[in-house]
Amino acid sequence: MLLQSGFDVALGLGLLWVAWQALNSSDLFKAIVFFIAFGLLMALAWVRMDAPDIALAEAAIGAGVTGALLLGALARLRASNAGETTMGQAGNGQRRFMASRRLLWIPLLLMAAGLGYAVLSLPGYTPGLSAQVAANLGASGVSNPVTAVLLNFRGYDTLLELVVLLLALLGMWSMAGPAPPPSAEAAAVLDGLSRFLTPLVLLVAAYLLWVGTRAPGGAFQAGSLLGAAGVLLILAGWRANVASTALSLRLVLTAGPGVFVAVAAFSLLMSGQMLKYPPAYAGILILIIEIAATLSIGLTLAGLFLGGRPRGERKSP
Amino acid sequence: MTPTDWIAALLLGMGGVFFLAGTLGLLRFPDVYTRLHALTKADNVGLGLIVLGLSVQADSWVVVGKMLLIWALVLLAGASVAQLIARSVLRRGIRLWRQ
Amino acid sequence: MQQLYLALAMFLLLNLGAGLWRVLRGPTAADRMLAAQLFGTTAVAVLLLLAQAFGEAALRDVALVFALLAPVTAVAFVRRLWPEQGNSRDTD
Numbered sequence: 175m176l177l178q179s180g181f182d183v184a185l186g187l188g189l190l191w192v193a194w195q196a197l198n199s200s201d202l203f204k205a206i207v208f209f210i211a212f213g214l215l216m217a218l219a220w221v222r223m224d225a226p227d228i229a230l231a232e233a234a235i236g237a238g239v240t241g242a243l244l245l246g247a248l249a250r251l252r253a254s255n256a257g258e259t260t261m262g263q264a265g266n267g268q269r270r271f272m273a274s275r276r277l278l279w280i281p282l283l284l285m286a287a288g289l290g291y292a293v294l295s296l297p298g299y300t301p302g303l304s305a306q307v308a309a310n311l312g313a314s315g316v317s318n319p320v321t322a323v324l325l326n327f328r329g330y331d332t333l334l335e336l337v338v339l340l341l342a343l344l345g346m347w348s349m350a351g352p353a354p355p356p357s358a359e360a361a362a363v364l365d366g367l368s369r370f371l372t373p374l375v376l377l378v379a380a381y382l383l384w385v386g387t388r389a390p391g392g393a394f395q396a397g398s399l400l401g402a403a404g405v406l407l408i409l410a411g412w413r414a415n416v417a418s419t420a421l422s423l424r425l426v427l428t429a430g431p432g433v434f435v436a437v438a439a440f441s442l443l444m445s446g447q448m449l450k451y452p453p454a455y456a457g458i459l460i461l462i463i464e465i466a467a468t469l470s471i472g473l474t475l476a477g478l479f480l481g482g483r484p485r486g487e488r489k490s491p
Numbered sequence: 492m493t494p495t496d497w498i499a500a501l502l503l504g505m506g507g508v509f510f511l512a513g514t515l516g517l518l519r520f521p522d523v524y525t526r527l528h529a530l531t532k533a534d535n536v537g538l539g540l541i542v543l544g545l546s547v548q549a550d551s552w553v554v555v556g557k558m559l560l561i562w563a564l565v566l567l568a569g570a571s572v573a574q575l576i577a578r579s580v581l582r583r584g585i586r587l588w589r590q
Numbered sequence: 591m592q593q594l595y596l597a598l599a600m601f602l603l604l605n606l607g608a609g610l611w612r613v614l615r616g617p618t619a620a621d622r623m624l625a626a627q628l629f630g631t632t633a634v635a636v637l638l639l640l641a642q643a644f645g646e647a648a649l650r651d652v653a654l655v656f657a658l659l660a661p662v663t664a665v666a667f668v669r670r671l672w673p674e675q676g677n678s679r680d681t682d
Contacts, residue, residue, distance in 0.1 A: 211613065385651075523620050
């Protein structure tokens, strides 16, 4: 018992310290490494809070996509800042900023007080809706309560999350222009590593998707793994021979939200209510949605890392 | 404690020692190459010993297989990343430490 | 036995905390990246210990994902942020 509390206290303090370092560091690279460490500790914290589903998602997104995405963004930031010399202006603006910074304490303190009040006024323990979820689990088509909530009881949320992810990619495509070409050959070690790991990542993604109906796992975790495989392949210099206008690419990107909306329309016809699956078909409908969502999430995340619209010309190796 | 427990405890303890050695190396060694060397070797052995210690007491062979797979993946990652970072550091012209 | 697993997990967590000093200190970016790599291996070990201590098989899947994706961030660092000299492009 003592050891358990000791572990939790050390983890909590570590999280706070790492979060502070990530926010407070003036060196952006250092901040990113602290953020990566924060993700790792956060995954452990989710484990301790009995939420292995979220720990799995945190692990897949944090280790596979976020770190790489942030490092790629920093590399671009450095490249675009290298040409600019606006030192005088920046210095002036900075001084004004430093002066007004003291005033920031007032709204920050008010906000902290509000948050503290909100947290302290929460009841000590509430079962939430877990009793209802447990009571209706039989009709949901799956036996993992988290999957039941995400894809059946609160299907709307997941549908809209898929749309948000797609919008992020569309926003990036319209802002960033065509993707930068791979400029250097990958070292033999990296080439071999990506060839060896990619099939394994695909296998584990399929496993997580399959196991998600009855144990921690599911579309977001599996999709993040697919995205990570894409990140690894892009880093190794591989490019798919599809342009952003290609029908195949667009079909896979929209498969998740598309299938979800189709199922919503189907359930509207069958039972008169959107996303209210007939219990007999619920299991298979959820699996179909999850497969489509996994593919879309994976491709969207990899597309975000590509850093622009794919151009569709194959770089011969 | 049964003899199996003693073996497991010994392996786990040794794993902890190797992790400690890796961290000491990371903190105390003089340049990036030596630190790379300390970290990617010691920690992987430490993880291997912990996997062995847990395997002695695991419920099933499936669990043992999964833990061995995880160890193999960490070994692969450690070896590849050590080589990639070392090469990148060397090409940047960072000098090797000489006494 | 559970006590031993937890004690070792706690020890590894403190070990990880000590490694954070290298992230703070540097001096090169590679040193910081290396420390992050250490955290990955340590987190895998902690997850395996917790999985056995509490009998939660799902934690082994979390460890598997961490092990599988351990090289991705470091590869992104080597290829994107720290391109080799004589190659000024920031892309891979």
